Amino acid sequence: MSRVWNFSAGPAALPLEVLQQAQADLLDWNGSGASVMELSHRGKPFMAMAAQAEADLRELLAIPAHYAVLFLQGGATQHFAQIPMNLAAPGDRADYVLTGHWSEKAVSEAGPYVQTRIVASSKEQGYRCLPLVDTAALDPDAAYLHYVANETIHGIEWRQPPPSGHLPLVADMSSNILSAPVDIERHGIVYAGAQKNIGPSGLVVMIIRRDLLAREGRPMANVLRYREQAAADSMLNTPNTWGWYLAGLTFKWILAQGGLAAIEAGNIRKSGLLYQAIDGSGGFYRNPVDPAARSRMNVPFTLHDPALDALFLEQSAAAGLMALKGHKAVGGMRASIYNAVPLAAVEALVAFMAEFARRYG
Ligand SMILES: Cc1ncc(COP(=O)(O)O)c(C=O)c1O
Structure with a gap:
């Protein structure tokens, strides 16, 4: 076997120990005689594993009880759209910080569901620095303020979240989640596609302040509504069981580090x-x-x-x-x-x- 040094932007390298554990578990997970991929998400072994993964993530990021943790699908891109669907009523506005390719994408995908406004941008500087976010310039009635914590393409990262005044701060942490401690309480939502620091693609981890689950947003199917997913422990429909399992292994690996x-x-x-x-x-x-x-x-x-x-x-x-x-x-x-x-x-x-x-x- 020869493994290369993998510098892929995503899907990206996973910890060797995680892959080895997954390999050892593949045919017979936990003495079940089957792969975790072949078992019901409603069964006790999977439910216990899922709950442990959430508990480990809560420990790693010191997530307070008034935040829900969701294990969703759709990739971060789908949530660029689903976040305004859930947080903004028809006609509402939302503020965005532009720092590169992914924040531009977040704005364009949100466009059909909320009136977006750019409140700070480093576009004119070629996305080579972080813009200053002036809380006096924020829309006091905006549904939220969105930023991308790490721009995967431009190589720009916020060391501290930008100030958001009284607006719920929404962070796309797809490419830097779990790379350092984060003050979750500065945020209304932290979300991340899994395929960089968590596990395989096809899984999105979302940490959402529970009061935001009460927002009515716009009319939409239950499966898109974060409140419904939270009430169903992210199992409103069949979750990405394999991704959830691998995420759980990665969380354990980080704890062990x-x-x-x-x-x-x-x-x-x-x-x-x-x-x-x-x-x-x-x-x-x-x-x-x-x-x-x-x-x-x-x-x-x-x-x-x-x-x-x-x-x-x-x-x-x-x-x-x-x-x-x-x-x-x-x-x-x-x-x-x-x-x-x-x-x-x-x-x-x-x-x-x-x-x-x-x-x-
Ligand atoms: C910061 C950031 N946000 C969003 C995405 C989009 O993620 P997905 O392809 O899972 O929708 C990526 C993908 O690389 C990313 O790096």
Whole structure:
């Protein structure tokens, strides 16, 4: 067996121990004689596993009791639309912060369901920094304020949530959830597609303040209504049982690493090493993001001569470094270094980059 160092932006690397546990469980989970994928979500073993996964997530993020935790489907993109459906009545307005590709997408998907307004944006700066959010500029009657905690493509991350005045703050944490402690109580909703720091795609984890479940929103099917999903313990219909199970294994893995403080320390070390290699390359590699806003999860960088891009990708792949091609919106390279990407992977990348720069600089 040979596994590569995987820098994919998502679906992304999962912890080796989680994959090994899943492999060991695949044919006979918990002595049931069947895979977890083959068992009813209504059965006791699955219900117990599901409840434990929620309890572990609550412990990791110190989620207070007045927040519900939902395990949903549809990907973060569907919730770009479903959040305004649930939180905003027809005719309502909502405020958005623009920091890159995913916040633009959140605005466009919300468009049919709420009157969106951009209250802060770094678009004019090419999404290379975080904008200032002035609470005096917020719409006092907005249904909520939405931001993207980590822009997966532009490599920009909020260290602290933006101020939201009295508005419920809604955070898309798809690409940085569980990478560091978060003040849940600053938020009305935290949600994340699972396929970066949690598990496989097809699962969305949502942490929602219970008072928001009382909002009537707009007329919609029960299956789309967060209140109904919360009342049914996210089992209004058949949930993504495999995703939920893998998420549970990842939560246990993070607890075993020492929780989010330990995970954050590892992420600071890994990202620090990579940014140092870029900044110290004498201009051979460049990252354009304001250092205060640099993501610890997604590190885009360009080569001083784009004609070398194809060679860099070819040689890095041959060296066992996978998925370094940058998103077409920003070009160049991108190394996604989520929780499950070990320090050794970043060390291997940095060593490769130094050698490549020596050869072609
Ligand atoms: C920050 C962020 N938000 C939303 C999405 C969209 O997620 P999905 O494809 O699960 O809908 C992504 C996907 O990469 C993302 O990185």
